[in-house]
Amino acid sequence: MPLNAFIVRPFGAKEVQIASAKLATELKAKLDKIGLGDLVKTVEQLGGSGLWSAQVNFDAVQQRLLDPALEKLRIRGEPASAVVVAGNIREDMFNKLLTADVVIADLSIHNPNVYYELGVRQAFRDKYTFLIRCNLSEYPFDLKTDRYFEYSLDELAEHPKAVVDRLVTALRGTISSTEADSPIFKLLPQLEAEDRARFIAVPEEFREEVERAQRYRQREHLSLLAMECEGFLWEAEGLRVVGRAQFESNFIDGAKATWEQIVGRYPDDVEANTVLSTIYQRVGDITRSEQALARVARTRTLAPARLSELRSLNGRNLKEVWVKQWRNAGDGACGTSDMDADTSALAARQRAALASPLLQRAFDAYHEAFKADLNNAYAGLNALTLLVIQVELAQRQPDVWTSLQRRPAEAATALVRRQRRIRSLIAALELAVEADRERLQQLGSIDPWFTLLEAAVECIISDQPQHVAQLYEEAKHFAPDNAEESMRRALEVYLELDIRGREQDQHSEIGTIARNVAQATQVLSRRRGTLQKNQQRPRILMFVGLRLDSSMPGSDSGSTVRRPGFPADCVDAVRDAIRQAIDNELACGGQIVFGLAAGANGGDLLFHEVCQAQHIPTRLCLALPWRQYVGQYVAPAGPEWVERFLSVYRTVRQQAQRPDVPGDPVPISTFTDTNEMPRWLNGRPYYNVGRRNSLWMLQHALTAAYELGDDTEITLLALWNKEASEGGIGGIQHVIRAAQLQGVKVHSIVVPSAPALARTLSLPTSAQAATPAVADRSPVKAA
Incomplete structure (x- = not known):
């Protein structure tokens, strides 16, 4: 995801007063001798005053210096002149100054507009403002203490590459720095920079499409929307909207990729690092989780809610390591019988869990998080869970508990103090659950995370196991996919440590945890249906390719426009080539779970027919x-x-009724119900619903591969020819490249451009199968 830069500079050719006569005469001599291209038009003395001036073309400075440097850094640059052309100068200018990742200001002349715009930027954004000037003029007094990049016009004319390379180095240092460069923020270190996200509006249609995809749990559609954000000013904020939906839906693989894109562009983004910390913890990468938290901790000031979340995430990481420490502690236990061995292993786990210092540290982190923000009920729940476990283990392993105290006599007092804290946490959580329940009833909505929270709290405090089981049944029904696994893992901690609750202490405020957990795990053992796993190495075939040649009405009366594809007399040859490609894939081993393609005339339908003839189930997108x-x-x-x-x-539909066919029970998917593109995509050249569908299919394949397992392989068969090669987003070349970036094997099937060669069609060699390099710029598109 490239950065964007806003360039604030004088427009066109402007007069620059030269600081010294010596510099002026040297510049004039070079202008007379070798010329300075279009950079400097004239160098002349102003009357008899002894002052000199030069006509400098700042448009040419951008073309020779700024544009090449930004291109090398993969930064999209836009000059202030573009805002003038757009029309609404004031609003657009402010928006660019506040939202651009980098602002480059050329202060070579005393230009009031440039100074004003620089002041706006430095007042609202603390960093990533880069100052440049040519070496002719005197630098303004108020800016003498600021760092700037100085360029020489004669060197830029004679040795442009050297000047560009110096600018690239300087710009790279600026965008890599975490230090403030605004003099205002340096003077007032407690001042908070404005969040650029507040000034960027994500199109409402885009938000609505994300909401629909989240509501209908369309993992592949969310991934497509993340791809389609690229190139827009609101790209990062659009990714943020998609990333939230993916994380809330528990689509961890997609959420990880989306939030990592944001962190790649904004390494210190608080929300992105916070979410990634949770994601890394879920996938077992504790080191990267802690690194993400460390990046958040570098923020100078945090709101109470964010500080609470940060402490809660730290507690979660400590808890994860604590569980790993004691889980295998009893493996070496042995006894005279299996029962004795089990008892010995349980005692070893209990003692290791209680003795670990991470138990207390994890509780402290969660407890501090809950105190920082009482709305963070999950922090309170985890604090209560760990404290209940600690107290019961202390009662069952008193020798270990006593050994942990500074003085043995303090053991009983410490235990009483923790029992009192349990009572206060229970009261606070009961109040939080009651308040949330009333709020949701007033809104008439259902929050799956609230149902999960309520079930977990009742599991600790209730003495009605069937009631607890009913709450977990409700939580399982409304919770996102994979959340059930998280619920099960939380309950397994109670089981593995044999936490009993009121059965252990009849005077305790907590409930019958052991019986509650037994009932809840029975509910959670009834898993939802998933894609059938294969004993063989699973493989997926995906197809994109050309349709038949056809003509369509043109814009002029009576004219026609040819939509390039392959000629009708090549159909048999194309079918043979597709069959050969599929045979080659079958020879690679493993089990082809299904083939995936659209249903257009030409290559799509031929692919389905060949697959069905070889008894490979297919999906229609x-x-x-x-x-x-x-x-x-x-x-x-x-x-x-x-x-x-x-x-x-009809054949694809019948697969849903066949129990022997693995894969999705609904093998026909429909992308949208209208051929009209959403307004936020109207400006994207050559992009249409058919091309969106091609990228959507790729996400379907990646999603299915994720569900089938990490060893699932995807092969993309792409049918194209040079004559009908498609450029632009969603074209065949773009789909090929997008697939390759995801680790998909691509097999290109090249159709000969001349009909006479159709019968000689054969599979391409590895050299011929390379992605075509020349993009067709015709506005006519194939599906």
Whole structure:
């Protein structure tokens, strides 16, 4: 995700007063001798005053210096002149100054507009403002203490690469620094810089599409929307919207990729690092989780809610390591019988869990988080859980508990103090649950995370196991996928340490934990259906490719526009090539779980037919509802292709009723119900619903591979020819590259451009199979 820069500079050719006569005469001599290109137009003395001036073309300075440097750094640059052209100068200018990742200000002349815009930037953003000037003029007094990059016009004319390389080095140092460069923020170190996200509006249509994808649990659609953010001013904020939806839906793989993109661009982003810390913890990468928390901790000031969250995440990491420490502590236990061995192993786990200093440290972190923000009920729940475990283990292993105290006589007092804290935490959590329940009832909405919280609290305090089981049943019903596994892991801690609750202490304020956990685990053992796992190495085939050649009405009366594809007399040869490609994939071993393609005339339907002939189940990914899809993407080739589509469609539908066919029980997916592009994508050239569908299919394949397991392989078969090569986002070349970046093997099937060569079609060699390098810029698009 590249950074963006806003360039504040004088427009066109401006007069620059030269600071010294010596510099002026040297510059004039070079201008007369070798010329300075279009950088300097004239150098002349102002009357008899002894002052000299030069006409400097600042547009040429940007073309020769700034543009090449930004290109090397992969930074998108936009000059202030673009805002003037756009129309609404004041609002657009303020927005750019506040939201640009980097602002470059050229202070070569005393230009009031440049000074004003620089002041706005330095007043609102603490860093990433870069000052430059040419070596002709005197630097303003108020800016003499600031660092700046100085360029020489004659050197820029004679040795541009050297000047550009120096600028690249300086800019790289600026964007890599975490220190404030604004004199205002240096003078007032407690001043908070404005969050750029507050000034960037994500299109409402985009937000709504994310909400729909989240509501319908469309993991692949969220991943597609993350891809489509690229290139927009609001790219980072759009990714933030998608990342939140993925994380809340427990789509951990997609959320990890999305939030890592944001951190890659903004390493100190508090929200991104906070979420990533949780994600890394869930996937077992504690080191990276702690590193993410450390980046958050570098923030100078944190709001109470954010500070609470940070402490809670620290407690979570400590708890995770604590569990790993004691979980295998009893492996070496042995006895005269299996029962004795089990008892000995349990005692070893209990003693190791109680003796570990991480138990107290994890409790302290959660407890401090809850005190910092009483709305953070999850921190309070975890604090209560750890304290209940500590107290019961202290009662059952009194010798270990006594040995942990500074003085043996303090053991009983310390235990009483913790029992009192349990009572206060229970009261606080009961109040929090009651308040949240009333709030949700007033809103008439259901919060899956609240149902999970309520179930976990009742598991600790209730003496009605069936009531607790009912709450977990409700939580399982509303919770996102994979959240059930988290609930099960939390209950397993009680089981492995044999935490009994009121059965252990009849005078305790806590409930019958052992019986509650037994009932809840029975509920959670009934897992939802998932993709069938394969004993063989699972493999997925995905197909994208050309349709048949066709002509469409043009914009001029009576004219037609040819949509490039492959000629009708190549159909048999294309089918043979697809069959050969699939045979080669079958020969690679493993089990091809299914093939995935759209249903357009030409390559798509041929792929489905070949797969079905070889008893490989397929999935249909249609851009539109099937009747509209037929009219748009199938019928132009004639009634024969409509019949072929309907045959494929019926066969794919029948797979849902076959228990022997692995994979998704709904093998036909529809991307959207309209052929109109959303307004936020209207400005993207060559992009249409068909191309969106191609990228959506790629996300389908990646999602299925994730669900089938890490060893699942994906092969993309891509049918193209040089004549009909598609450029732009969503074109065949773009899908190929996007797939390669995800580790997908790509097998290109090249269609000969001349019909006469159709019968000689064969699979390409590895050199021929390379992605075509030349993009077709025609506005006519194939599906």
